[in-house]
Amino acid sequence: MMDPPPGVEDPRAPAVNGDTNHVSKKLKLSFITDSEIREEFAHHQSGIARINNGSFGSCPASIIAAQKIWQLRFLRQPDDFFFNHLQRQILHSRTIIKDLINADHVDEVSIVDNATTAAAIVLQHVGWAFAEGRFQKGDAVVMLHCAFQAVKKSIEAYVTRAGGSVIVVHLPFPVNSNEEIIAEFRKGLARGRANGKKVRLAIIDHITSMPCVVIPARELVNICREEGVERVFVDAAHAIGSVHVDVKDIGADFYVSNLHKWFFCPPSVAFLYCRKSPVSPDLHHPVVSHEYGNGLAIESAWIGTRDYSSQLVIPEVLEFTNRFEGGLEGIRKRNHEKVVEMGQMLAKAWGTNLGSPPEMCPSMVMIGLPSRLGVLCDDDALNLRSHLRDHFGVEVPIHFQVPIDGEIGAMDGDGCVTGYVRISHQVYNTLDDYIKLRDAITQLLQDGATCKMLQTE
Amino acid sequence: MAAALPHHNGTTITAAAQNPTPEPKPITPSELRSEFSHHDPTIARINNGSFGCCPATIIAAQRRHQLLFLRQPDDYYFNTLKPSVLRTRLLIQTLINADHVDEISVVDNATTAAAIVLQHTTWSFFSSAFLPGDAVIMLHHAYGAVKKSAHAYISRAGGHVIEVHLPFPINSPSEIISEFRKTLQIGKSNGRIIRLAIIDHITSMPSVIIPVKELVTICRDEGIARIFVDGAHAIGNIDINVKEIGADFYTSNLHKWLFCPPSAAFLYCKKSDDDELSDDLHHPVVSHDYGKGLPTESAWTGTRDYSAQMVLSEVMTEFVSRFENGIEGIMGRNHEKVVEIAEMLVASWGTEMGAPPEMCSSMAMVGMPTCLGIRSDFDALNLRKHLRECFKVEVPIYYREVHDDCSTTGYARISHQVYNVVEDYYRFRDAVNKLVEDGFTCARLDLQK
Numbered sequence: 001m002m003d004p005p006p007g008v009e010d011p012r013a014p015a016v017n018g019d020t021n022h023v024s025k026k027l028k029l030s031f032i033t034d035s036e037i038r039e040e041f042a043h044h045q046s047g048i049a050r051i052n053n054g055s056f057g058s059c060p061a062s063i064i065a066a067q068k069i070w071q072l073r074f075l076r077q078p079d080d081f082f083f084n085h086l087q088r089q090i091l092h093s094r095t096i097i098k099d100l101i102n103a104d105h106v107d108e109v110s111i112v113d114n115a116t117t118a119a120a121i122v123l124q125h126v127g128w129a130f131a132e133g134r135f136q137k138g139d140a141v142v143m144l145h146c147a148f149q150a151v152k153k154s155i156e157a158y159v160t161r162a163g164g165s166v167i168v169v170h171l172p173f174p175v176n177s178n179e180e181i182i183a184e185f186r187k188g189l190a191r192g193r194a195n196g197k198k199v200r201l202a203i204i205d206h207i208t209s210m211p212c213v214v215i216p217a218r219e220l221v222n223i224c225r226e227e228g229v230e231r232v233f234v235d236a237a238h239a240i241g242s243v244h245v246d247v248k249d250i251g252a253d254f255y256v257s258n259l260h261k262w263f264f265c266p267p268s269v270a271f272l273y274c275r276k277s278p279v280s281p282d283l284h285h286p287v288v289s290h291e292y293g294n295g296l297a298i299e300s301a302w303i304g305t306r307d308y309s310s311q312l313v314i315p316e317v318l319e320f321t322n323r324f325e326g327g328l329e330g331i332r333k334r335n336h337e338k339v340v341e342m343g344q345m346l347a348k349a350w351g352t353n354l355g356s357p358p359e360m361c362p363s364m365v366m367i368g369l370p371s372r373l374g375v376l377c378d379d380d381a382l383n384l385r386s387h388l389r390d391h392f393g394v395e396v397p398i399h400f401q402v403p404i405d406g407e408i409g410a411m412d413g414d415g416c417v418t419g420y421v422r423i424s425h426q427v428y429n430t431l432d433d434y435i436k437l438r439d440a441i442t443q444l445l446q447d448g449a450t451c452k453m454l455q456t457e
Numbered sequence: 458m459a460a461a462l463p464h465h466n467g468t469t470i471t472a473a474a475q476n477p478t479p480e481p482k483p484i485t486p487s488e489l490r491s492e493f494s495h496h497d498p499t500i501a502r503i504n505n506g507s508f509g510c511c512p513a514t515i516i517a518a519q520r521r522h523q524l525l526f527l528r529q530p531d532d533y534y535f536n537t538l539k540p541s542v543l544r545t546r547l548l549i550q551t552l553i554n555a556d557h558v559d560e561i562s563v564v565d566n567a568t569t570a571a572a573i574v575l576q577h578t579t580w581s582f583f584s585s586a587f588l589p590g591d592a593v594i595m596l597h598h599a600y601g602a603v604k605k606s607a608h609a610y611i612s613r614a615g616g617h618v619i620e621v622h623l624p625f626p627i628n629s630p631s632e633i634i635s636e637f638r639k640t641l642q643i644g645k646s647n648g649r650i651i652r653l654a655i656i657d658h659i660t661s662m663p664s665v666i667i668p669v670k671e672l673v674t675i676c677r678d679e680g681i682a683r684i685f686v687d688g689a690h691a692i693g694n695i696d697i698n699v700k701e702i703g704a705d706f707y708t709s710n711l712h713k714w715l716f717c718p719p720s721a722a723f724l725y726c727k728k729s730d731d732d733e734l735s736d737d738l739h740h741p742v743v744s745h746d747y748g749k750g751l752p753t754e755s756a757w758t759g760t761r762d763y764s765a766q767m768v769l770s771e772v773m774t775e776f777v778s779r780f781e782n783g784i785e786g787i788m789g790r791n792h793e794k795v796v797e798i799a800e801m802l803v804a805s806w807g808t809e810m811g812a813p814p815e816m817c818s819s820m821a822m823v824g825m826p827t828c829l830g831i832r833s834d835f836d837a838l839n840l841r842k843h844l845r846e847c848f849k850v851e852v853p854i855y856y857r858e859v860h861d862d863c864s865t866t867g868y869a870r871i872s873h874q875v876y877n878v879v880e881d882y883y884r885f886r887d888a889v890n891k892l893v894e895d896g897f898t899c900a901r902l903d904l905q906k
Contacts, residue, residue, distance in 0.1 A: 045528045075719075076497045080845065150745050161580075292609055305710070
């Protein structure tokens with residue numbers, strides 16, 4: 001049975017929509033079977049080893065069907081839906097999320113399209129602060145070197161452009177322990193502040209995207225507080241459904257996670273948690289509509305005529321996770337165990353290593369690619385990925401790890417390991433998926449293929 | 458793929474959109490009913506203007522696109538997404554007579570387009586290209602969300618917002634032109650610089666067609682550098698020729714009158730010699746493609762369901778083409794019908810239309826009997842609710858403040874789209890007559906709370 005988050009009984013408030021067929025503590029007679037799982041994901045392309053749940057997530061057939069019902073309810077009588085149902089249903093979804101993440105007030109939970117949108121909200125707010133003189137030119141924003149590319153661009157668009165400066169903190173990879181990350185972060189932050197810059201915001205990933213590692217977010221948030229960083233934004237795009245999320249424990253001012261990655265929602269939906277503070281009224285959705293000024297959560301619930309159905313299926317998704325033993329907790333524990341097992345299998349087969357120890361892996365693992373493949377730049381990684389998709393039916397993202405001057409990175413028997421695959425495990429994955437990847441790489445090695453050769457494709 | 462695309466002002470249809478196939482069979486009344494059988498059959502749905510509509514064929518097309526993504530999202534992202542959006546953009550370019558497909562971005566809705574244009578203006582204030590007190594001129598009847606956006610992005614940045622009050626009810630476009638000219642002069646007095654004009658092509662409430670071409674010309678004559686036409690209701694409703702209109706920015710929703718599912722819109726940005734203008738438009742949701750031009754930025758704003766943006770091609774070839782004279786025919790017939798119906802209603806109620814037929818699109822403003830006692834926006838909303846719940850009629854009502862006891866204070870905005878039948882409007886006519894007969898007033902609704 002799924003352990004409810006602390007202090008919560010039934011996350012669904014029956015009074016909100018009168019539905020009584022959602023019960024979080026239903027006595028389970030049987031869990032979802034393997035064949036039912038296959039059916040739920042029968043719409044996935046067959047013949048593809050889909051080991052990249054991290055990029056775009058996945059959505060089971062019963063949730064697609066639930067979404068369709070919501071879509072049709074709107075199309076059937078949109079005015080009635082708009083006036084009488086939509087806001088209530090979004091509030092219901094927000095309430096479920098609030099309980100899942102241990103937030104204090106539902107006001108602190110806004111639903112937005114994706115983490116990219118959440119970043120724009122927080123960073124636009126920073127941009128205004130510069131323009132309106134609350135922040136001075138040169139005040140800084142801290143980000144990780146491996147921050148998601150979209151977030152980096154958002155910093156450029158809203159911070160740099162407004163006169164702010166950026167402190168970039170490099171974290172080690174491959175990495176052996178949380179302590180390494182904590183030490184590097186502390187050093188990087190101190191270095192960046194050396195000239196007395198005021199740090200207005202730090203953006204920290206909870207799970208970095210590429211390369212993928214679970215970051216000790218709570219510790220880094222504490223360091224930020226110690227170092228006088230005014231606000232902390234945790235970009236946890238991958239987190240919900242793949243690691244335990246407790247926003248109060250992590251203690252950040254802003255926390256975002258996508259629900260379509262590891263929480264089975266259809267594309268796309270994310271929550272942005274904003275701890276109650278004096279700046280709360282000043283956070284705005286960039287697409288301004290009728291509800292401007294009524295609080296971010298209310299603003300985000302109406303940004304013009306849209307299809308909001310992906311935001312409405314959260315109750316159904318919770319039900320779906322409860323068909324699994326242990327619910328969401330059970331799913332993520334098993335995903336983690338399996339992905340580590342697969343990772344170790346691949347590392348052994350290729351003579352390489354994992355990029356981080358198991359306890360720093362969520363439902364994804366970075367595994368070194370044999371150096372002989374010669375992944376020497378980002379384009380190599382992309383070409384190899386396409387090659388694996390087109391010629392081997394394997395979908396897996398590949399990371400090029402830039403060697404750091406003066407440091408010897410990971411090595412295998414033939415040289416420096418600069419390429420890593422990021423494998424994911426979600427409930428629909430089977431052993432065959434990873435064997436396919438293992439054998440594809442082995443085949444390429446046997447053929448003496450290198451990324452340079454793939455360039456000409 | 459593409460069969461008979463509507464010809465528009467002799468512009469050439471690109472090769473990508475041209476493909477000789479047999480003429481599709483004309484849609485029969487029973488097929489038409491079937492296309493909209495998902496609409497609530499108990500409701501007289503005479504409010505296409507607010508949320509639009511989507512035929513079953515297009516819902517099915519959208520599902521196919523949705524499933525294509527879910528099936529193998531990486532492959533879709535790398536190989537299918539951008540070419541599919543490009544196809545939509547090329548079609549739009551043709552429909553609105555734009556010069557280059559680079560001028561067309563696909564966004565979620567007109568509200569988003571407004572945020573793009575207005576945020577751009579904010580940066581002009583931040584960089585001191587515009588100074589505090591520089592103004593933006595817009596219509597008093599501009600859409601509520603756009604007004605809020607002007608507050609959020611212009612007023613907040615130090616800009617001054619000038620509103621042009623237009624008469625309503627109205628008798629001719631010249632009334633609009635002269636009010637606009639007058640307000641513009643007043644606005645410019647004391648040397649104030651007007652930096653941006655936001656002009657509706659069809660106002661929302663009350664709904665009338667605005668003579669945008671003339672107003673744009675006036676703006677240019679008065680040295681206004683940037684003009685944004687909010688044509689949210691326009692495409693599929695009236696002709697749009699962006700070159701003729703001459704604005705710098707033009708937006709319209711595809712899900713209102715052009716049968717796309719919620720939601721999709723385009724933002725046209727005229728290519729300009731002014732680098733600052735063309736290079737510097739950004740989607741507020743910044744992603745990987747920031748800096749590569751608005752069309753590219755808008756095509757990826759993070760993982761999303763983009764399927765609503767992908768089906769315009771199917772709309773034109775699998776739906777619109779089955780109607781006589783395609784979209785032109787649909788627009789013409791909707792307009793004729795809504796005027797005919799408006800005249801029927803005002804005759805029955807003893808009221809008047811809010812605007813002459815030539816200023817009505819596929820929507821018309823019909824005066825409500827004054828004895829109903831619509832005294833506020835709140836009353837208008839309550840009456841709308843009452844009509845929905847007790848008479849099963851869905852129609853938005855506009856409240857107009859007056860200073861006498863006999864002028865009309867309430868106008869219904871009736872829409873006509875291909876799924877409407879005359880019985881929808883008879884029901885509305887009879888509902889209002891019944892209310893009048895019963896001595897109903899909006900004050901009664903207060904007591905029911």
